[in-house]
Amino acid sequence: MKTTTKWVLSILALIISLIHFVPFYILMTTAFKDRTDFSSRWLFPDYLSFANFFDAWERANLTNAFMNSIIITVGAALLLIFFGSMAAYPLARVKSRVNQFIFGLFVAIMVIPPLAALVPLYNLVVQMGLINTHAIAILNNFASFLPLTIFLYAGFIKSTIPKELEEAARIDGAGTVTLFFRIVFPLLKPITATILIISSVYIWNDYQFAIFFLQDSSVHTLTVTLSNFFGENQNNLNLVAAAALMASLPMIIVFLFLQKHFVSGLSSGAVKG
Amino acid sequence: MSELIDKQKATISKKRRKISKEESSLWWMYIPALTAVSLFIIYPFLNGIQISFTDWNGFSQESNWVGLDQYKRLFSDPLTWLVVRNTLLYGVGSTFLQLTVGLVYALLLNRSIKFKALTRTIIYLPVIISPLIMGYIWVFFFAYQGGALNDIVMWLGFDPINALGNPSVNPWIIVLVNTYQFVGISMIIYLAGLQGISKDYYEAADIDGASAFQQFKKITLPLLMPSITINVVLNLIGGLKLFDVIVSLTGGGPGNASQSMSTFMYTLYFRREDAGYAATQGVLMTFMILAISLVALVYFKRKEVEA
Numbered sequence: 346m347k348t349t350t351k352w353v354l355s356i357l358a359l360i361i362s363l364i365h366f367v368p369f370y371i372l373m374t375t376a377f378k379d380r381t382d383f384s385s386r387w388l389f390p391d392y393l394s395f396a397n398f399f400d401a402w403e404r405a406n407l408t409n410a411f412m413n414s415i416i417i418t419v420g421a422a423l424l425l426i427f428f429g430s431m432a433a434y435p436l437a438r439v440k441s442r443v444n445q446f447i448f449g450l451f452v453a454i455m456v457i458p459p460l461a462a463l464v465p466l467y468n469l470v471v472q473m474g475l476i477n478t479h480a481i482a483i484l485n486n487f488a489s490f491l492p493l494t495i496f497l498y499a500g501f502i503k504s505t506i507p508k509e510l511e512e513a514a515r516i517d518g519a520g521t522v523t524l525f526f527r528i529v530f531p532l533l534k535p536i537t538a539t540i541l542i543i544s545s546v547y548i549w550n551d552y553q554f555a556i557f558f559l560q561d562s563s564v565h566t567l568t569v570t571l572s573n574f575f576g577e578n579q580n581n582l583n584l585v586a587a588a589a590l591m592a593s594l595p596m597i598i599v600f601l602f603l604q605k606h607f608v609s610g611l612s613s614g615a616v617k618g
Numbered sequence: 619m620s621e622l623i624d625k626q627k628a629t630i631s632k633k634r635r636k637i638s639k640e641e642s643s644l645w646w647m648y649i650p651a652l653t654a655v656s657l658f659i660i661y662p663f664l665n666g667i668q669i670s671f672t673d674w675n676g677f678s679q680e681s682n683w684v685g686l687d688q689y690k691r692l693f694s695d696p697l698t699w700l701v702v703r704n705t706l707l708y709g710v711g712s713t714f715l716q717l718t719v720g721l722v723y724a725l726l727l728n729r730s731i732k733f734k735a736l737t738r739t740i741i742y743l744p745v746i747i748s749p750l751i752m753g754y755i756w757v758f759f760f761a762y763q764g765g766a767l768n769d770i771v772m773w774l775g776f777d778p779i780n781a782l783g784n785p786s787v788n789p790w791i792i793v794l795v796n797t798y799q800f801v802g803i804s805m806i807i808y809l810a811g812l813q814g815i816s817k818d819y820y821e822a823a824d825i826d827g828a829s830a831f832q833q834f835k836k837i838t839l840p841l842l843m844p845s846i847t848i849n850v851v852l853n854l855i856g857g858l859k860l861f862d863v864i865v866s867l868t869g870g871g872p873g874n875a876s877q878s879m880s881t882f883m884y885t886l887y888f889r890r891e892d893a894g895y896a897a898t899q900g901v902l903m904t905f906m907i908l909a910i911s912l913v914a915l916v917y918f919k920r921k922e923v924e925a
Contacts, residue, residue, distance in 0.1 A: 351729075351730070351732075352732075354726060354731045355731040355732035355733055357726065358727070358731055358732070358733045358734065358736075359732075359733050359736075359737070361723070361726075361741070362733065362736055362737045362740045362741070365740045365741050365744075365798070366740050367759070367766075368744075368755045368756060368758075368798070369743070369755070371755070371758050371766045372758060375758050383764070385769040385773075386758065386759075386764070386766040386769055387766060387769055387770070428650045428651050428654070429651065431647045431648070431651070432647060432650070432651035432652070434644065435644035435645055435647050436648060438644070439644055439645075443645070444645075447648060447652065450655075451651075451655065454655060454659055455855075456855060456907055456908055456911050457659060457663060457907075457908075458855075458858070458880065458903060458904065458907060459659075460859065460861060460880045460883060460884070460900070460903075461663065461666065461901070461903045461904040461907075462662035462663045462665075462666045462900060462904075463883060463884065463887060463896065463900060464666055464676065464883075464887055464893045464897040464900060465661075465662040465665035465666045465668075465669055465897065466658065466662040467676075467887070468676075468893075469657075469658075469662060469665070484658060485658055487654060488654040488655055488657070488658035488659055489659065491651055491654060491655055492655065495648075495651060521643075521644060521647075525647070546745075550746075550747070550749065550750070550751075552749070552750045552861070552865070553861055553862065553880075567748075568748050568750045568751070568862075571750065571751060571754070572750060572865070572866065575754055575866070582761065582764065585754060586754075586755075586758060589751045589754050589755065592751060593747050593748070593751055596746045596747070597743070597746065597747075600743065600746045607742070607746075608738075608742070608806055
């Protein structure tokens, strides 16, 4: 490539980055500005006001929201890894008609929008007495992310785990449980990391299930807390911006540290699938 | 000697048989997953079809079988057409934008330029933000009073714009915000596809004197077809399901102007106690998304074969 073309394209990339960064920039100028400061949102304040952050944390009860979001995300992600990998194993290994049908079923479910079954699902949850519990948020997120998890695990098992290894272990007398958890599961580490990352982001950000099933303020997650907080503070966007920034920060930090895995996980999962 | 071999063969086949027997007994491993999916997805979905034939209000014990009444209502309700139109706009509009913009970004970032890692990180960053929060961030930008956009508009001497309150504009803003948030995924999938194309093709084309555009059309695009298929299906499903960002950006308003099928269903059930009708909308939505994704999948898969 000629050096001039290279520089033109590099500048273009920089401009695109700047445009994409605008919303985050506005979020920051809004969050760090005093409520009485009516200067343009394009200008960064020459002071940094942390008052919004303390105020928002207190008033929106973010401690409670963070705890709930963490419990639900960790709970659902662990269930996904455990039961998802377990389910994918026979579906990837044993080619029977039943298995093919079940696998097809899981794939088809990926298309069904969780909201389409809102009415009966809500009714079911009420009947089970699970409304306003962490359990229901965990179970719903688990169920709705399960098809993709199984799909990714099955693809990975088929393409990378040698069958001979399992046969050798069987001949040595290993039972299914030992075989799977001691030999196969450790080899699934790369795809487990991918699933853990994608599903955590998805569950952490979930709003749909959370507003239906977590109506009591003691079980509100970050997204629900934030939507209520926005409703109450339409005239004080600085406060909302501070809360939004704090709610997004954990994922942003995780992302910046695990960027490589994010990107490679997403592309390998998508391309293999 | 041959006797010994036969004996060995017999033990091996016995072991083989034992293995395949053990393998076919693995079905219990997917029972927990199947139970969860049946209970929380398949059963509610089927139950929803049943509810769509009733006038259930969502909380009382009683409901009446009304046959196809809700479906008649569905097809004569002017709001149905509005929300279907919006849903299609969100689905197809975002898909089109993400496909093209994502491709441009991927082609750019596939070259050896400066700021590559930085650009990729910034484009991908919104993917991890909650769509609900993303909506609020854009409210800070588009807000009528004190929004960042109007700072510029007023500085230029114009009257402030109420973009989010304008029913002919705000569905498009929703499309843009959704595209902005998820274009990073399209870009990454394209980049993975681009990296899988062998350089030999381009070298051969160079020798034959093919122009850059010809190379793009005859080599890059056909070989990217699998990535395009994935992107189309992912973006369609995502866009047609859109919910959070609509809630936070416009609340579905003004009136019902920017409602999608998901937000409309939510309103019907929780605000209007019209569960039977909400379930009917849900059935329509499921079949619509299934049909559209399936048609798109088959169409683009066929193109892959032709390439």
